Amino acid sequence: MSEIIGFIGFGLIGGSIAKGLKKVHPDWKMLACSRTAGKLEAARADGVLDEIVTSPKELAGCDFIFLCTPVSCIPGYLAKLKDVVKPGCILTDVGSTKSNVHHAVLAQGLSHCFIGGHPMAGSEQTGYENATDHLVENAYYVLTPTPQSSPADLKKLTALVLDLHGIPLVLDPEEHDSVVAAVSHLPHLIAAGLVNLVARSDSSRQTMKTVAAGGFKDITRIASSSPEMWQQICMENRENIMKILRDYIADMEGIYHELENSDAAGLFRLFEESGEYRSSISDRSAGPLKKEYAVYCDIVDEAGAIATIATILSVHQISIKNIGIVHNREFEQGALKIVFYDEDSASRAAETLDSCHYHITVR
Template structure:
């Protein structure tokens, strides 16, 4: 099970990043243009290489079995592209979406659920303090807070992590009242 839902995704993410890196031009156009979708699917490629080397060696047979099956499924996609098989291509996205959407957000895996929101933040003194104060006045505790600097969001974005879903919901209500632009994931 872990070979399919944990180990294989790490290998896929790492190799996708390596494939893009090796396929990029000298101007690094792909690297420059890589944004939300690419970053989402490859986030785990930044994991510890030592840890994943050890995991791969420890579960080599299980991972190889899953990897061989995955390679076969990719070959089926390649064949469908060659045939221009509209039905097959539509079906892979439809069934994947249905299955992915059926995985509950509240499912507990090895890692605990992260309760977080993102909001646009202006580049001015006291902006973070103002938000923290608005939450504190409403008895909402912040677990972690930080500014994200990536191209997925157009301006500065503040990430706020909370201890539970109730705090997220209260924070959304408070911050919406003050007309902050929120991103909830």
């Protein structure tokens, strides 16, 4: 059955959901309104949006409405949608916090038609221009039904998540907020705090900034995320974040004391335990980390070096999904990152390039 899908807020997440659904259901009609309507023109030109609307009232005919604005704006839109949603419409959101949204849903008397949502996928980039049809692929997509949500509605929204190749996971809003405080919100604060500490501690020659390599860049990518979005997430989930931040500070104090007391065994245990737990989070199976089949190849910096590798792979009929130079050099020469569509292609590529005397690292 052809559905009509409405979006309020149409940036990275709204745009990615619309692109993903349009890919699977080209006949479904997509409508959106956003703070700056002009920005939606690109989505219409791409054929992702069928209609740009200027007010939530124009979403009255929708079968699903996705609220995809920063989290503090969601309650205001729920109030505007209160008398707009048609019977049978499923109202959902993608906000990174859930308790504040559920309180607003209850206050507006929308519990019967609302099911919260939160795709555990994203990026430090914002805006429709960075949206992709596969953003949610292999990522957990948390669903938070209300006590009044019907099993039939939950089944319908779950089917949409599966269309996006996401992994549906039902949680209650409070548990969701406590979990994401630890695995998403605290990491963003740590990344931002660390970057600011380094910026403050660096010399006038900016030597820290110059030599910063993989370790610093890996842990701080998310420090470039939207300040508007993260200010709102932190304000809405203050209590949970404060609780886990307190524990984190205590753990850091513990590490400080291990260093102060030259406690080598304690430091060893720290890395041993963290390494074991981190390794148990697979990035090759479906889960919160994206599947990626990458091979790193050292190349000398000379004209035609990339073309030679691409030709070798093409002769062996191995398709490349993505290829690019790794800019944060952990490798002595130039490292080329080649991403493949599946594990088999990645291992065949590694064997082939190895037999051609390239130095290969598979990650």
